[in-house]
Amino acid sequence: MIVGKRSLIEARDVTRILPGIVPTTLVRDIDLAIFENEFVAITGPSGSGKSSLLYLLGLLDMPTSGEVLINGKATAHMEESERAAIRLSTLGFVFQFHFLLPEFTICENVMLPMRALGQLSRGAMRERAEMLLSSLGLADHLQKRPDQLSGGQRQRVAVARALANDPAVILADEPTGSLDSVSSEQVFKILDDVVHSHGKTVVAVTHDLDLAARMERRVHLVDGSILTDERRALHPLT
Amino acid sequence: MNLVLDIAWTHVRSRSRQTFVAVAGVATGVGFSVMMASLMVGSQEDFMRQLINSLPHITVSDEQRQPNRQPAETLYTTAEIHGLTPEARRKGIKNPLAIVASLESWLPGAVTPSVQSKGILRYASREVAVTITGIDPHRESRVSLLVTQMRQGALTSLFRTSNAIILGDRLAETIGARVGSNITIQSSSGGAINAQVVGTFHSGVRPVDERNAYVLVKTGQILERQTGLVNELRIRVNDAMAARDVARRVEQETGYKSVSWQEAHEDILNTFVLRNVIMYTVVGAILLVASFGTYNIISTITHEKARDIAIMKSLGLGELTVRTIFVIEALIIGAGGALAGFALGYLLCLGLGSIEIKSPFMDSNYLPLIYSPWHYLIAATVALLSSLVAGYAPARKAASLHPVEIIRGAT
Numbered sequence: 042m043i044v045g046k047r048s049l050i051e052a053r054d055v056t057r058i059l060p061g062i063v064p065t066t067l068v069r070d071i072d073l074a075i076f077e078n079e080f081v082a083i084t085g086p087s088g089s090g091k092s093s094l095l096y097l098l099g100l101l102d103m104p105t106s107g108e109v110l111i112n113g114k115a116t117a118h119m120e121e122s123e124r125a126a127i128r129l130s131t132l133g134f135v136f137q138f139h140f141l142l143p144e145f146t147i148c149e150n151v152m153l154p155m156r157a158l159g160q161l162s163r164g165a166m167r168e169r170a171e172m173l174l175s176s177l178g179l180a181d182h183l184q185k186r187p188d189q190l191s192g193g194q195r196q197r198v199a200v201a202r203a204l205a206n207d208p209a210v211i212l213a214d215e216p217t218g219s220l221d222s223v224s225s226e227q228v229f230k231i232l233d234d235v236v237h238s239h240g241k242t243v244v245a246v247t248h249d250l251d252l253a254a255r256m257e258r259r260v261h262l263v264d265g266s267i268l269t270d271e272r273r274a275l276h277p278l279t
Numbered sequence: 280m281n282l283v284l285d286i287a288w289t290h291v292r293s294r295s296r297q298t299f300v301a302v303a304g305v306a307t308g309v310g311f312s313v314m315m316a317s318l319m320v321g322s323q324e325d326f327m328r329q330l331i332n333s334l335p336h337i338t339v340s341d342e343q344r345q346p347n348r349q350p351a352e353t354l355y356t357t358a359e360i361h362g363l364t365p366e367a368r369r370k371g372i373k374n375p376l377a378i379v380a381s382l383e384s385w386l387p388g389a390v391t392p393s394v395q396s397k398g399i400l401r402y403a404s405r406e407v408a409v410t411i412t413g414i415d416p417h418r419e420s421r422v423s424l425l426v427t428q429m430r431q432g433a434l435t436s437l438f439r440t441s442n443a444i445i446l447g448d449r450l451a452e453t454i455g456a457r458v459g460s461n462i463t464i465q466s467s468s469g470g471a472i473n474a475q476v477v478g479t480f481h482s483g484v485r486p487v488d489e490r491n492a493y494v495l496v497k498t499g500q501i502l503e504r505q506t507g508l509v510n511e512l513r514i515r516v517n518d519a520m521a522a523r524d525v526a527r528r529v530e531q532e533t534g535y536k537s538v539s540w541q542e543a544h545e546d547i548l549n550t551f552v553l554r555n556v557i558m559y560t561v562v563g564a565i566l567l568v569a570s571f572g573t574y575n576i577i578s579t580i581t582h583e584k585a586r587d588i589a590i591m592k593s594l595g596l597g598e599l600t601v602r603t604i605f606v607i608e609a610l611i612i613g614a615g616g617a618l619a620g621f622a623l624g625y626l627l628c629l630g631l632g633s634i635e636i637k638s639p640f641m642d643s644n645y646l647p648l649i650y651s652p653w654h655y656l657i658a659a660t661v662a663l664l665s666s667l668v669a670g671y672a673p674a675r676k677a678a679s680l681h682p683v684e685i686i687r688g689a690t
Contacts (some may be wrong), residue, residue, distance in 0.1 A: 096683050129595025142587055
């Protein structure tokens with residue numbers, strides 16, 4: 042528990058088993074709380090359940106047992122539409138591959154979550170999308186389509202899209218995994234800025250231990266279980 | 280534009296070639312449906328119009344539907360009697376003028392008395408069995424379109440000579456008679472006269488033009504060898520489609536057999552029903568085949584767009600929204616196909632309507648086509664419904680995709 046901070050996402054005794062002839066356990070007995078304004082790295086060897094845990098925390102997947110709470114609210118018995126609404130308003134996703142819609146311009150891609158939420162006028166959405174893209178150094182590319190950008194630029198667009206609805210938490214699955222070192226550094230700095238300048242929480246799955254070492258908190262998984270949960274001494278722990 | 284519409288429109292627009300093929304499939308279905316309906320209904324209505332116009336809507340004859348009971352049958356109800364000959368009755372409708380007056384008091388149309396004879400028409404060694412109707416030329420225009428169907432002479436020409444006759448044009452052609460020819464008529468009742476052809480008519484219905492002739496009532500009575508005879512009342516009603524009901528009431532009131540044009544041509548009308556069933560089956564099949572194209576493209580799009588669907592769902596778009604996107608895509612194809620089909624159907628009708636056809640069975644040299652907005656509306660509705668059904672299954676499948684499985688597969 043961190044003094045003065047509330048947990049945004051909480052996993053309580055979460056286990057996820059993939060059914061099949063031979064059932065596969067993805068994560069087992071996970072207890073984890075993600076607090077506001079944290080930069081959390083989830084690390085671990087390949088197949089350790091990093092991405093699976095992230096999908097469970099992001100309500101993209103449902104635990105076989107245990108439950109995930111968002112802002113203290115249990116989600117186990119929610120309808121899919123309720124979980125979708127939480128994803129839309131509270132969570133932002135960045136994946137290893139940008140996953141932008143290829144037929145839309147990057148500005149339209151960033152506007153997509155805002156349009157789905159439908160709280161802003163069309164003009165305000167466009168203004169916010171342009172502001173986000175400009176802040177990520179993409180002001181000159183607003184009307185380009187994803188295939189006209191480099192990998193690093195596309196991933197920055199994906200970050201802008203994740204920030205579109207001003208979510209409390211950004212969940213990033215290997216955000217630098219497909220980028221060269223220069224682009225990786227750019228994306229890392231953006232995510233770092235999201236935490237320290239915008240007060241958001243970022244949970245990033247990464248296999249890059251150097252990158253993880255620069256984050257404040259590192260959750261290390263082995264065989265689907267949390268082996269260590271370390272914090273750099275930036276916050277007073279109780 | 281609404282987000283759902285925007286994504287749907289972008290999907291179909293970005294696959295322009297596939298979309299074009301699917302739209303062309305629906306358009307072909309709609310276009311040919313419109314053309315077929317136009318041709319089938321056009322020919323049917325043309326035929327019905329000719330049929331209705333060529334004859335009175337209702338014919339009251341001096342017969343009864345059920346033969347009169349024999350006096351012996353009435354007297355000895357318990358006995359079984361064999362070999363009785365039906366009672367001989369004097370031909371004709373009793374008190375025809377009183378019946379006509381009674382009918383005219385309520386009938387929504389007009390009625391005229393006439394005399395009908397069956398007989399043989401002889402001219403230049405040719406003999407043809409015909410139906411000869413004795414009419415009053417002054418009243419005839421109230422019950423038939425004969426006055427407008429005259430090709431040579433006029434109805435009033437019947438007054439020109441003592442035994443004047445007007446022949447169907449095909450009948451005149453068959454026996455080689457022309458206006459002014461003197462022909463011999465021998466009726467089945469034994470009456471025989473020499474008559475002069477004073478005109479010809481053309482109704483457009485082959486059996487009528489080949490087998491019918493008109494004389495004055497007085498001449499008809501001579502042929503039937505019975506002065507003052509009226510054996511037929513001919514009725515034209517204001518609404519031809521109501522003829523069956525009116526005929527039923529006339530029969531109840533007069534007691535005489537009253538046959539509407541629908542009853543007289545029941546076999547033809549039944550054929551039309553069968554024809555329409557065939558037409559709608561073929562049209563339905565065409566549109567069904569077209570809907571397979573729609574199913575195909577929506578399935579392809581959902582398959583290709585699985586990753587986008589996963590992303591949209593991970594961003595927070597619900598299943599209903601995703602399903603709606605693909606259903607709208609199907610509807611866009613259906614609507615595009617319907618609009619293009621309208622144009623195609625109209626052009627096909629124009630094209631067909633301009634082709635000159637020489638047919639011994641038709642008067643017109645052009646195919647009878649009908650331009651009805653209903654044909655377009657029905658074809659479009661079926662096209663949209665089949666597109667909706669074709670799009671729903673893949674849309675439902677797409678919406679139920681689990682985003683994690685696709686994201687895992689892509690990474």
